[in-house]
Amino acid sequence: MFKNFVSVVILFLSFCSLQAQELVSPNGNFKIKFALANDGTPSYQLFYKNKEVVKPSKLGLELQKDAKSLLNDFKIVEAKESTFDETWKPVWGEENSIQNHYNELAIRLKQNTTDRDIIIKFRLFNEGLGFRYEFPEQKNLTYFIVKEERTEFAMTGNHTAFWIPGDYDTQEYDYTESKLSEIRGLFKKAVTDNASQKQFSDTGVQTSLMMKTADGLYINIHEAALINYSCMHLNLDDKNFVFQSHLTPDAKGNKGYLQTPCVSPWRTIIVSDDARDVLASRMTLNLNEPSKIEDTSWIKPVKYVGVWWEMITGRSSWAYTDEVPSVHLGVTDFTKTKPNGKHAANTKHVKEYIDFAALHGFDGVLVEGWNEGWEDWFGHEKDYVFDFVTPYPDFDVKGIHEYAKSKGIKMIMHHETSGSTRNYERHLDKAFKFMNDNGYEAAKTGYVGNILPLGEHHYSQSILNHYQYVVEKAADYKIMINAHEAVRPTGICRTYPNMIGNEAARGTEFQAFGGSKANHTTILPFTRLMGGPMDYTPGIFETNISKVNPGNNSQVNTTLANQLGLYVVMYSPLQMAADLPENYNRFLDAFQFIKDVPVDWATSKYLEAEPGYYLTIARKDKKSNDWYVGNSNGYNARTATINMDFLEKGKKYEATIYADAENADYKTNPQAYKITKQKVTNKTKLQLKTAAGGGFGISIKEIK
Structure with a gap:
């Protein structure tokens, strides 16, 4: 009798341990908990440095014309852990090499009443979490139609968000900064005219979504490897601060047509207490497959x-x-x-x-x-x-x-x-x-x-x-290929590096259509650029559009020095000097920075960053020992501090600084800039004033 009781206890404990799983990131900063509810509904929970970032959040998919969706009634039949660590070299990029290091937990679920299998795969990196649904080949699940994906992202509070309206056809909106609870009231104002647009909810927003918590955590939600699936938006329950995935429908209203074996895109959550870490993350690229193009020369x-x-x-x-x-x-x-x-x-x-x-x-x-x-x-x-x-x-x-x-x-x-x-x-x-x-x-x-x-x-x-x-x-x-008006990228440029550029956001052209917000490019690197480079087309020197076309009274809402800084801030292997040659001929000394700045980098350093307010980035040329620094500033004039400790010890450099003049302002004096030169080393600290809507560019060349 006692032996039978012990056996039952062991079986019960084994069942419980299988029903709840944990995974820790390689550096120990992140932990996820996976669990099944009493009705077999899967959920996950995310922690960063022992602090809850995502509350228990449901997982699953609702199927079209199917009496039993993939939402509940599951049991865990297998849980596998593994570790992966490699370093790979991109064809082009922000650095010469990228480390791809994660711990993985693959949980195989079986639905009791249908005998269907799905796998939910979690990968914890040192900067965040990626997870996706996998559908193995099987008799009871072959062809199926997705009515909606029911992935949740339950936030821990009323965070500050930098968002654009959820839309099936465009991302060409200015960003709004607000509390999550304020999105509904601001939504209509945030929707501006576009050539094609369709919103789905007055609390719907798009990824990549950037947020900041009251206690200083930066959270970014996006997706990676979006192939043969529908683009994900986020629909907010603004009473409980829970986002639920919302896929883009087709003409029939269906969200996806799948055939096993197949996978969903990865859902990504990047978290840090330092905004610079978000910019430095290569998690989105790492969740994509290696290049399928053998000869990339x-x-x-x-x-x-x-x-x-x-x-x-x-x-x-x-x-x-x-x-x-x-x-x-x-x-x-x-x-x-x-x-x-x-x-x-x-x-x-x-x-x-x-x-x-x-x-x-x-x-x-x-x-x-x-x-x-x-x-x-x-x-x-x-x-x-x-x-x-x-x-x-x-x-x-x-x-x-x-x-x-x-x-x-x-x-x-x-x-x-x-x-x-x-x-x-x-x-x-x-x-x-x-x-x-x-x-x-x-x-x-x-x-x-x-x-x-x-x-x-x-x-x-x-x-x-x-x-x-x-x-x-x-x-x-x-x-x-440089695709404009297409879907925003999700790191697929790793797999197909001939996808050298995308637009998929509000680019410079809107400066001629009435203007963009002066802090726009302090947000884009935290949102749109998380999935891949943008053909933003910077370099506009004549900011008064009426001087180009008397019938157009638009104003470019930046300073000229800000336009120079964008060549470093807005990373792309495809960079345009977008203004007219006649305007560059008027400012040949400033134009020199655009002529000099590379479009391919050996390494990148993120010196200071606060989404919506400012960011300063330093990058080293892939073909020389030269460095370039770029800054974009928001609405408030400030002083940027640049620590040059990224330079090589024992070497001397000459820095050419293209900065806002003392009286520069994006509204009243946008073309006021100054160019100075000074000797610098890795011990140098620069302090540069940036105007409202301003910025700077610095070229740093080794003195031999």
Whole structure:
């Protein structure tokens, strides 16, 4: 009798230990607890330095047309722990090498009434948590439709958040700083006009979401490896401060179509008591697979200029003529129309940009508006809008290619789809072959307007699969992709490093559409850039847009020195000097910083940071011993302290400092800057005043 009782106790204790699992990060700072409730509902809890960061939060998926969803009635059948530690080298990036070190807990669950298996896999890094759902191949779960993912992120209080409205079609919003409880009341004001947009809830926000707790913890929620799935937003229960995942639907309202074996994207939570650690995290990249492109020698970081800003400001036109009310490709004869005199993508003008790029050491030139169809490209949900191979009569494709090649300049082709994903795929092979034949090594893709087929969204599963298809097809032709208006990146550039740039946020163009908030670029590195680099297109020197186009009274809400600092702050292997050549010629001394600053780095140091207020970053050039420092400042003028201890001991350097002048202000005196030089060592500490909306750039070169 006693022996039987002992056996029952041992079995009971074994069952209890299996029902609750714990995992600790390699450095011991993080701990997760996994548990099953009495009804078999899985949940997790996250701690940082013994402090609760995420309260017990439910996990699971609700299925469409299925009597039994993957929400409860589970038992744990296996729990496996493992450790992984490697160092890998990115093709391009913020450093030469990245450590990928985590402890893993894989919990296999079986649903009692359906005999279905799922695995919830947790990876704890030294900077946070990644977890995902895995669906093994099995008889009782093959094809299934996701009605909604029910992942929760239960916050411990009414945190301060830096958020943009949850939207199925755009991230091109200014950020709002508020308490979680205030999101509902501020939501309508936060929604501003865009070419395509669809909100789902007045407490819905987008990832990457940055928060700060009352006791000084920084929390970032995002996702990684978003492939063959729908983009995740967060819907807030603002009474209990619980976020629940909200996936982007398709035209039918379904959130995803899956076939086992398959996996979800990783859900990520990065936490620190130092904001600089959030910026330094490479967890998102580490949760993606290694490069699938074996030969990456053709993938090169690019600094470029382009025929773009003059159209954005309204000074010039993408369209060739004003005489054609509608275009029928292959039928409309543009040689018989009268040019409007404003078409910027003409041979003579493009050659002027090529000359400017060659004179100042840039790698490439982007040209928008070169191809037929711009007369009626937007607002008509038009399917066959561009063919991506037919130039306007005034754009000599071969002649420009030969001229650029003679000057050592690479041309960047623009592929605007007007949201017609079917049409782009219809022409894709022909378009990429056309690029190969004419010496174009990179394409800027665009998805302005509502997505076709109608009813789909920019962030739904099938459209995300389209973006992925374009990147993979481009790799077949050795073409780099810079996607605009596509989904925000989630580290996939590790797997496909030809995805050299993305927009997917409110970029510089909005400075010509009425302006962005003066602290915008103090937030973006903590939000949008957590998933990958942004083609932000900085470098605007003429901040009064009416001086470029008298009909546009917009103001760039930064100082000129801030624009220089962005080349370091807003990391990208694809950097544009976005202003007009004539404006750079007016400020050649300041333009020197843009000419000098690299686009590929050996290491990066985060010197000071507070989301929404300021950040200062130092980066070392991959090809030399030179360092560059960039700062972006928010609304409040302040003094930045720069400790130069990142420099090599025993060596002397000369620092060229491009800073705000004493009387600089983004509203009243944005072009006031000063340039000074001084000798520095690793013991030097600089103090630099930054204006409201200001910043600085510093180039540091070794004295030999």
